Amino acid sequence: MDDRISRKDFFREALNFFRDQLSHASRQSKSGTERFVLPPGVESPELYLEKCNQCYDCVGKCPHYALQVCRQTGHFAEGCPVIEPRRQPCYWCSDFPCIAACSTGALQMSFKERSLGTAVIDPESCLAYQGNCCQACVNNCPLAGTAIQFDRQLRPVVQAAACTGCGICTFYCPTEVPAITIELNKG
Amino acid sequence: MALKRREFLKASAAAAAAASIGVTLMPGMEKTVFADSTTWHKSVCRFCGTGCGVMIGEKNGKVVSVKGDLENTINKGHLCVKGFYLHKVVYAKTRLLHPMIKKNGKWERVSWDEALDYVAKKFNEIRKQYGPDALAFYGSGQAETEETYMANKLFKGCIGTNNMEGNPRLCMASAVGGYLTSLGKDEPAGTYADIEKAELFLLVGSNTAESHPIIFERIMRHKNKNPDVKIVIIDPRKTPTDQVADLHLFPRPGWDLAILHAMARIIIKEGYADEEFIKNHVNFRDNEKALTFEEYKQFLEKYTPEYAAKVSGVSPDEIVKAARMFGQAKTAMSMWTMGLNQRTRGVWANNLVTNLHLLTGKIGVPGSDSFSLTGQPNACGGVREGGGLCHLLPAHRLVKNPKHRAEVAKVWGVPVENIQPKPGKHTIAMFTALNKGEIKGIYIMCTNPAQSLPNASKYWKGLKEQFVVVAESFFPTATTEYADVVLPAAFWAEKEGVYGCTERRSQYMEKVIDPQGEARWDAWILRDLAIRMGFKKEFEKYKTAEDIWNEYISLTKGTDMDLSGATYRRLKKVRGLTWPVPSEDHPGTYKRYTKGDPVFDALPEEKKKGRRMYFYGKPDGKAIVWARPDKGPEEPTDAEYPLALSTGRVLEHWHTRTMTGTVPELNRAVPKAYVEINPEDAKKMGIADKDQVIVETRRGKLKIEARVIDRPKPGTIFIPWHWEEWMANILTIDAFDPGSKEPEYKVCAARLRKA
Numbered sequence: 001m002d003d004r005i006s007r008k009d010f011f012r013e014a015l016n017f018f019r020d021q022l023s024h025a026s027r028q029s030k031s032g033t034e035r036f037v038l039p040p041g042v043e044s045p046e047l048y049l050e051k052c053n054q055c056y057d058c059v060g061k062c063p064h065y066a067l068q069v070c071r072q073t074g075h076f077a078e079g080c081p082v083i084e085p086r087r088q089p090c091y092w093c094s095d096f097p098c099i100a101a102c103s104t105g106a107l108q109m110s111f112k113e114r115s116l117g118t119a120v121i122d123p124e125s126c127l128a129y130q131g132n133c134c135q136a137c138v139n140n141c142p143l144a145g146t147a148i149q150f151d152r153q154l155r156p157v158v159q160a161a162a163c164t165g166c167g168i169c170t171f172y173c174p175t176e177v178p179a180i181t182i183e184l185n186k187g
Numbered sequence: 188m189a190l191k192r193r194e195f196l197k198a199s200a201a202a203a204a205a206a207s208i209g210v211t212l213m214p215g216m217e218k219t220v221f222a223d224s225t226t227w228h229k230s231v232c233r234f235c236g237t238g239c240g241v242m243i244g245e246k247n248g249k250v251v252s253v254k255g256d257l258e259n260t261i262n263k264g265h266l267c268v269k270g271f272y273l274h275k276v277v278y279a280k281t282r283l284l285h286p287m288i289k290k291n292g293k294w295e296r297v298s299w300d301e302a303l304d305y306v307a308k309k310f311n312e313i314r315k316q317y318g319p320d321a322l323a324f325y326g327s328g329q330a331e332t333e334e335t336y337m338a339n340k341l342f343k344g345c346i347g348t349n350n351m352e353g354n355p356r357l358c359m360a361s362a363v364g365g366y367l368t369s370l371g372k373d374e375p376a377g378t379y380a381d382i383e384k385a386e387l388f389l390l391v392g393s394n395t396a397e398s399h400p401i402i403f404e405r406i407m408r409h410k411n412k413n414p415d416v417k418i419v420i421i422d423p424r425k426t427p428t429d430q431v432a433d434l435h436l437f438p439r440p441g442w443d444l445a446i447l448h449a450m451a452r453i454i455i456k457e458g459y460a461d462e463e464f465i466k467n468h469v470n471f472r473d474n475e476k477a478l479t480f481e482e483y484k485q486f487l488e489k490y491t492p493e494y495a496a497k498v499s500g501v502s503p504d505e506i507v508k509a510a511r512m513f514g515q516a517k518t519a520m521s522m523w524t525m526g527l528n529q530r531t532r533g534v535w536a537n538n539l540v541t542n543l544h545l546l547t548g549k550i551g552v553p554g555s556d557s558f559s560l561t562g563q564p565n566a567c568g569g570v571r572e573g574g575g576l577c578h579l580l581p582a583h584r585l586v587k588n589p590k591h592r593a594e595v596a597k598v599w600g601v602p603v604e605n606i607q608p609k610p611g612k613h614t615i616a617m618f619t620a621l622n623k624g625e626i627k628g629i630y631i632m633c634t635n636p637a638q639s640l641p642n643a644s645k646y647w648k649g650l651k652e653q654f655v656v657v658a659e660s661f662f663p664t665a666t667t668e669y670a671d672v673v674l675p676a677a678f679w680a681e682k683e684g685v686y687g688c689t690e691r692r693s694q695y696m697e698k699v700i701d702p703q704g705e706a707r708w709d710a711w712i713l714r715d716l717a718i719r720m721g722f723k724k725e726f727e728k729y730k731t732a733e734d735i736w737n738e739y740i741s742l743t744k745g746t747d748m749d750l751s752g753a754t755y756r757r758l759k760k761v762r763g764l765t766w767p768v769p770s771e772d773h774p775g776t777y778k779r780y781t782k783g784d785p786v787f788d789a790l791p792e793e794k795k796k797g798r799r800m801y802f803y804g805k806p807d808g809k810a811i812v813w814a815r816p817d818k819g820p821e822e823p824t825d826a827e828y829p830l831a832l833s834t835g836r837v838l839e840h841w842h843t844r845t846m847t848g849t850v851p852e853l854n855r856a857v858p859k860a861y862v863e864i865n866p867e868d869a870k871k872m873g874i875a876d877k878d879q880v881i882v883e884t885r886r887g888k889l890k891i892e893a894r895v896i897d898r899p900k901p902g903t904i905f906i907p908w909h910w911e912e913w914m915a916n917i918l919t920i921d922a923f924d925p926g927s928k929e930p931e932y933k934v935c936a937a938r939l940r941k942a
Contacts, residue, residue: 064877091876094875127268127271131255131264131265132255132265132266132271133266133268133401133403133404133838134267134268134271134838135397135400135427136268136838136856136857138427139397139427139838140856150430152407152411153408153411154404154407171855172855172856173855173856174268174839174853174855176852
């Protein structure tokens with residue numbers, strides 16, 4: 001049989017194994033940091049952490065039960081109120097009861113228009129990018145047409161400038177690990 | 188089995204790599220990670236009527252995945268999100284695994300013998316005491332053609348009742364009526380191949396993007412490649428389909444007939460009509476008598492754009508624009524679904540769309556067709572073609588035609604007197620008779636009427652009181668709640684058979700795995716029941732699915748829907764065939780009533796002279812342009828109930844959610860029902876997004892979450908109907924079209940308040 005395994009092939013496959021494992025591990029850790037977004041009305045993550053006294057008044061005021069205490073060990077917002085879009089996204093109330101409840105200035109009305117982050121699509125796991133017909137994120141986005149819309153191949157595309165980072169798309173995404181997640185704004 | 192070199196390499200390299208970092212591969216991990224032992228089987232998607240080809244991935248006797256069939260001409264490998272997760276439905280926790288009989292109000296597991304003997308005994312008692320018409324069958328556009336065929340023979344041919352209906356009555360009957368009255372024969376003249384050749388699409392009463400996503404994708408791809416392609420939508424609601432619309436007319440729900448007449452008037456006035464085609468191919472009629480073209484024009488005089496605008500609430504300019512776009516396009520394809528069919532004037536609405544094509548000659552040529560979209564995977568194949576309605580017999584035959592009865596009785600091997608000449612009770616009449624106790628026993632197969640009937644709660648009484656047998660793959664459903672016996676039916680991939688989709692295409696589905704639990708194929712359940720009821724001679728001859736199919740296609744021979752060439756042998760290889768297929772070497776028919784259609788080709792020359800089309804379902808071969816009045820909905824809005832309620836589908840769910848409700852991913856995408864309210868209306872009523880509201884009609888009320896969104900026009904609201912917990916059909920009206928007997932799900936009057 002001329003199907004002998006060459007040294008080169010052996011090492012290539014061995015390397016591929018490590019590469020796959022690594023990318024798998026990194027994706028898992030990535031989804032860890034993106035699991036949470038901060039509540040509306042935050043000036044910057046640093047100031048939020050500094051000003052939040054962990055009274056959790058805002059948590060009790062959220063009508064959608066979206067705010068929760070971050071219990072992930074080692075997370076930069078550990079102990080502070082956060083939103084986990086996959087569990088319950090922010091519905092962007094017109095009167096922002098969470099901000100109104102904050103007495104320390106961690107959440108401020110003057111920053112209520114500021115986005116929580118930006119939705120990012122992973123083309124590797126998005127059903128639409130894989131050639132199937134799925135419209136969940138676009139159909140559920142309250143700003144469909146401006147924040148997210150279909151391209152000519154019926155794939156969703158995020159318009160970063162208009163995206164509020166509410167995470168409704170993440171919540172509704174019908175893949176096992178959400179193919180659309182919220183990336184926190186830099187700075 | 189020889190291990191491929193690459194697989195071996197991967198496995199050994201990985202094992203070495205894993206060993207080097209001290210990781211032991213978990214037992215079985217090699218298999219899941221590296222072995223590629225999945226075998227793929229050709230099948231058809233279980234959901235809508237598009238008929239997408241799927242490949243079922245099977246590994247170690249289990250269905251593990253589904254992917255689009257790249258070779259299938261319909262979807263070319265694409266699937267929607269429902270189809271993508273279809274394999275998960277097979278192993279749903281809600282699968283019904285054993286026959287059960289309700290004894291003293293409690294479900295008790297029984298053997299197949301006991302269950303079938305019990306049903307046979309009860310049915311025979313009812314038949315003996317009250318006559319055959321005290322029994323009924325209610326089937327489904329999701330059952331395979333073979334299954335419906337068996338039920339048809341048992342009920343119409345052996346028991347001797349025409350009380351045999353199916354849920355396509357609730358979705359396609361008006362399209363059938365429309366085609367029969369306009370063109371003479373049921374089902375579209377063209378196929379999906381017209382999509383890529385059309386210059387204009389007229390989408391009426393169809394949310395194509397969500398209800399037929401793969402067809403929508405094809406339209407969208409076509410438009411992307413050809414930016415001059417125009418899309419006109421007539422629909423009271425803004426939907427995701429609007430992404431591609433060039434023009435959208437928003438009529439008040441149920442008031443669109445005048446628009447279609449006004450369009451016809453403009454088309455004739457402005458010279459877009461094809462006079463030559465009209466002369467040779469078209470007759471004119473109103474509800475009483477034949478008309479001349481001149482008289483038809485007279486009739487249309489009433490339908491000025493201004494009049495239509497007043498009736499429908501659309502601006503006259505837009506109506507003129509739509510008519511001109513239709514007239515100017517060289518080819519045009521109109522598509523519609525429930526927005527036209529589920530109406531008290533569904534047949535008329537269908538006629539008026541086809542009118543536009545007949546007046547402009549935009550039919551029978553590539554890229555032009557009046558094309559009805561079907562909602563269920565085998566509504567066309569099993570029920571419309573297979574004759575699964577109370578007035579039909581297999582292969583587009585009618586019970587009232589003595590010749591048809593004789594032909595069918597001969598093949599069935601039953602005395603012709605067994606088949607009654609009078610049509611049985613249509614769906615609404617059937618469930619009304621159940622309420623009244625005129626029907627004492629009903630066999631329900633593969634459908635969920637307790638949730639899907641309009642004004643559903645009205646019909647629960649009959650289901651509760653009479654003897655109800657439900658053959659289902661899932662348990663519980665809204666209907667099994669009222670059942671006396673439930674019979675577990677094999678699900679998709681657990682049985683073989685044929686599905687016929689929207690474009691006249693019959694496709695074969697393979698049996699990939701054995702049924703879950705004790706489930707059996709519906710056709711065999713019916714066969715065994717028939718034998719126990721005393722019809723051994725008639726039913727014992729069926730040993731395989733192919734036996735049933737061969738008998739069925741022998742009945743289609745020589746008809747307009749000849750399937751003689753679509754044998755299992757052939758269907759197993761090809762990606763379906765579009766009838767007529769008169770012989771095994773025939774490739775299938777792209778266009779009916781014209782050259783290339785074997786029925787047309789076989790006509791004598793003198794009939795075809797000077798004509799490019801011959802509508803052979805009509806005595807003189809001429810199609811009919813109908814002058815129908817513009818009637819509004821049965822229950823228009825008024826001061827008491829000021830909102831027009833419409834119901835419909837979402838992309839992620841299907842029908843009563845017995846299937847899609849078992850897939851967590853789909854439930855995540857659309858977890859619950861809601862009522863869409865226009866922001867203007869919401870503001871007036873003081874309702875915010877996600878508030879709980881109460882929607883009320885004259886028939887019932889429903890507490891549901893509000894979704895404030897600019898999809899419905901002010902004055903209209905919309906509820907997706909899939910959920911049993913938020914059952915939209917307790918609100919809908921059960922008034923029906925006098926012609927097609929299809930109920931008006933799409934329009935009724937409602938009011939709404941904060942809960």
